[in-house]
Amino acid sequence: MVFDLSRSVPGSSGSSDTRLASPASRLSQASVAYRQVIVTVRRHWGGCMGNENSGPVRNLVQAGAIHGGVHFHEQQAPEAPGQLLPEPVNFVDREPEREALDALLAEARGARAGCAVISGIRGVGKSALGTYWSHRVIDSFEHGQVRFDFGLGQRSLGEAAEHCLRSLGVAGDRIPLSDDDKIALLRTKTKGRKLLFFFDNVGDLAHVAKLLPASSESVVLCTSHHDAADLVLDGVRPIRLTALGxxxxxxxxxxxxxxxxxxxxxxxxxxxxxxxxxxxxxxxxxxxxxxxxxxxxxxxxxxxxxxxxxxxxxxxxxxAALDLAVGQLPRAEAELYAWLGVFPGAVFSAGAVAALADLAEFDAESRLAELHRTCLVEENDQEQFLLHDLVGEHASEAARALGAARRDDALRRLVGWYRRQGAFADRMVMEPSRLRVVDDEVDGENPFGTREEALEWLERERVNILGMVRLAGESELHVDVIALCDGPLWALHNQHKHYSDTLQALASAIESAAAIEDPVAEARMRSLRGQLLMECGELDEAHEECAKAVAAAERAGHRRILASALEFQGKVLHARDEFAEAIGNFERARRLNEELGRRRGMALQEYLMGKSLSGLGRHDEALTVLGTALDRLAEFPEDTRTPGRIGVATARAHQALGQHEQAVSALREVIAATRERQASFDLAEPLELIADSLTATGQPGARECLAEALEIYEQAESPKAERVARKLGDG
The missing domain is CATH 1.10.8 (Helicase, Ruva Protein; domain 3)
Incomplete structure (x- = not known):
């Protein structure tokens, strides 16, 4: 309540004198009059009315007598604040994020306010999302909305608390001096009220928990360039924005x-x-x-x-916003950010970054985690990191400060890391004793614990391995090109097909072999490329490539490479229906493997001979040779793939003899073993064949098998997909 001293009181000058007095004089007279009223009231409290009161009252004044027209007015409650920015125009999408905020508003939280932190790189639309959602739910906060911009950490926690108090009607002379007292008073003023606090551009997320009001019906919404995942245990809901679709x-x-x-x-x-x-x-x-x-x-x-x-x-x-963000990083993280601008791929692992920046992997992981926390780096669900396109462009500009010599050394380390990791993955996925013209031995402990883990790494890093092949070729690191193609890329191709990219990489490897005048490597790379061309139905080009491979092997005088080149050429001859010529190649390759004491090589050639014998219509003879190959291969239990191939060839021979029950039995074993190996492409052929036998015997399941085979062929962009599609259409 307030006193109205607009009229005279006892002891004051007359009204006419007051009107004629100067403003300063009138102010002095009013002050005197006010003091006299207080004295009069106090005098009468003790003598006339007593000092006690009971029961609910409003605007209580205890006075014996008050003369002169003193007026009392009820003080008006402060107006509810409405400080939200105008609703953003052209707002699109963000439906999952808005649903998360809606859920926050609706959930029961006990005696604490709801809190969400919207994070992301600069320009991703954090403030727009927060403002748009706030306007959608504004009716839920009848006591108002308070907004404060921390200015990317340029304004303090105390300033924020004081702004909130003033917004809620606390006079400046009633606001405590210490930050702790301001926050305590803010909790008092917000208790039981329905308020929305919008804190924009929060630099230190620790401020968020301190500013939470003691009201379960209030919400604190923040935007920040720092991820809030660490605050989940404190009841904060983190919402991280990425680019629009x-x-x-x-x-x-x-x-x-x-x-x-x-x-x-x-x-x-x-x-x-x-x-x-x-x-x-x-x-x-x-x-x-x-x-x-x-x-x-x-x-x-x-x-x-x-x-x-x-x-x-x-x-x-x-x-400029990215310049500011990087400028606020600690020195170690800022330097790593520049190294990320050197990386030639779109996604990268901590191990690759460690090699690039010449760091221990633990240090690379911790610095990447900090860059992720500041929203400069994103992370996918495969333990890989990536940069937004604009951030990547900015990082590549920062990389120029590292100097050309340091960048070149870093890229050589990176290529070497992929070569070594790829060699380990190759040995875990394929037979350790298979032919390799580079990296025949790799020192150290294999980092992959299982075949599945190694295969997942190869698939996950496929694009980067291809990038390393290109980078090594451009840098004239020819042995690295050959090693990457002969090791990880070939191991991956044997499990999951990616024809176009692998063909291009092998062409680069052939050029590298020629550049260093290595006929052994040339024969190997041409043989592998011929195999891929054959699988793609390019039989004439495949035949030409394999003929060059045999010639290079003959020139090198390397018997094992020659046996391999003859094998690949024989497979192309088989695909061209030149079965007798193919058997000649396989027989010569088998003799070379026998001379070298390589019994597994002998088994492989016998398996291929059995296929070509079936091609000539000599199916019973083919079954005998295939049985010999399977028995010989039992000496090599680590080879889990070739028995499946022999099983498929055996099933084909049974089908040709009209023995479909035997074919179905053999194919079921192959399919089960192949699923266990998780070699998806190897499933397609047995699925197609078992569908043929199921149809021939009137058994169910043929269409399901064909549909799965078609999906596998289409994913690998194999020309065999068209044949399977026709079978499905005919059915």
């Missing part, structure tokens, strides 16, 4: 007044949003550019953003 990025541009231009050039528009990294902030910059340049086509904008210097100029705000 392609469709939503295009929708953002359409909503920016560019619908007709975007829809008129759909291909260029798709490339444009990719050039923008599908970040809302960058899309906004480009939309503004297109709105100013009304004569520009979308294709012209793409060209502008394709030029490195012009791109830097158009997107200077985005790059």
């Amino acid at each position: 392609p469709g939503h990025a295009l929708d953002y541009l359409r909503r920016s007044g560019l619908r007709e231009r975007i829809d008129a050039e759909p291909v260029a528009a798709a490339e444009l949003v990719d050039r923008c990294g599908r970040l809302p902030h960058v899309l906004r910059l480009v939309a503004g550019m297109l709105r100013r340049r009304t004569s520009w086509s979308i294709a012209r904008a793409v060209r502008e953003l394709s030029d490195k210097r012009r791109r830097r100029d158009h997107l200077h705000e985005a790059f």
Whole structure:
């Protein structure tokens, strides 16, 4: 309550004198009058009314007599704050994140406020999401919404607490001096109230827990460039934003007044949003550019953003934000960030980064974790890290400061790391004794504990291994090119087919073998490439490649390489239905393996001879030879793949003899063993064959087997897919 001293009180000057007095004099008189009222009230409390009161009352004054027209007014409650920024325009997507925030609002939390932290790289739309959602649920917070911008850590926890208190109606002279007291008072003022606090650009997430109000019906929403996963145990819900999807990025541009231009050039528009990294902030910059340049086509904008210097100029705000983010990193993390700009691939493991930056793997992991926490690095579900396109471009610019010599040394270390890891994976996936022209022996303990683990690594790192082949070729590291193709790439191809990429890599390996004048390596690389061409149905080119391989092996005088080259050439001859010529090759290769004492090599040639004998219609003879090969292979239990191949050839011979029950039995064993090995491509042929025998005997399941075989062939882009598709259509 307040006293109204607009009228005279006892002991004051008359009203006419007051009106004529100066402002300063009137103020002095009012002060005197106020003091007299207080004295009068106090005098009458003791003598006339007593000092006790009981029961609920409002605006209590105990006074014997008050004269002169003193007025009392009830103090008005402070207006509920409404400090949210205006709702963002052109907002798109983020449905899963909005659903997570809705769930936070709805959940029961006991006696604590709900809290969420929206994190991500600069420009990804954190504040836009928070503001958009806040406007959607504004009716849930009847006591108001308070917003405070920490300015990327430039403003303190105390400033935030004081701002909140002032927003809730606390006068400046009532706000405590210490931060702890401010926070304590803030909890008092928020208890039991329905408030939304929006803290933008929080630099230190430890502030979040301190500012939580003591009200289960309030919510604290924060945005930060730091991931909040570590705060889950404190009741914080972390929401990490990534770039928009392609469709939503295009929708953002359409909503920016560019619908007709975007829809008129759909291909260029798709490339444009990719050039923008599908970040809302960058899309906004480009939309503004297109709105100013009304004569520009979308294709012209793409060209502008394709030029490195012009791109830097158009997107200077985005790059400046990254400059600031990296500038705030500790020195060790900032240097690792620059090394990531040297990495030639899109995703990378901690081990690869350790090799690149010449660090212990533990140190690389901890620094990557810090970069991930600051949202400069993302992590997928396969323990790999990756950079957003724009961040990768910025990191590559930072890498220039490392110097050309250091970058070249780093790339050589990286290629060497992949060569060594690939050699270990190869030995875990394939037979340790198989022919290898490089890295025949690898020192050290194999880092892969199981075959499955090694195969997963090969599949996960396939694109990077191909990248290392290209990098090694460009750097004239010819032996590394050959080793990578002969080791990890060939091991992977034997399990999961990737024809186009592997063919190109093997062509590079042939060039490298010629560059260092190594006929042994040339024969091996040409043989492998001939095998792939044969599998793709390019039989004439495969035959030519294998003939060159045999010639190189003859020139080298290397009997084991010659036996291998003859084997690959024989397989191409078999595919060309030249069965007798193929048997001649396999027989010669078997004799060479016998001279070398390589019984496994002998078994392989006998298996191939059995296939060609079936091709000549000599099926009973083929079954005998295949049985001999299988018996001989029992000496090599580590070879789990070749018995399955022999089983398939045996089933084909039984089918040719009309013995479908024997074929089905053999194929079921092969399929079970192949599934256990997790070699998906090797499943396709036995599945197709068992479907044929099931159909021939009227048994169910043929279509299911054909459908699975078709999926495998299509995934590998094998020409055999067309044949299986026809069988499904005929059925």
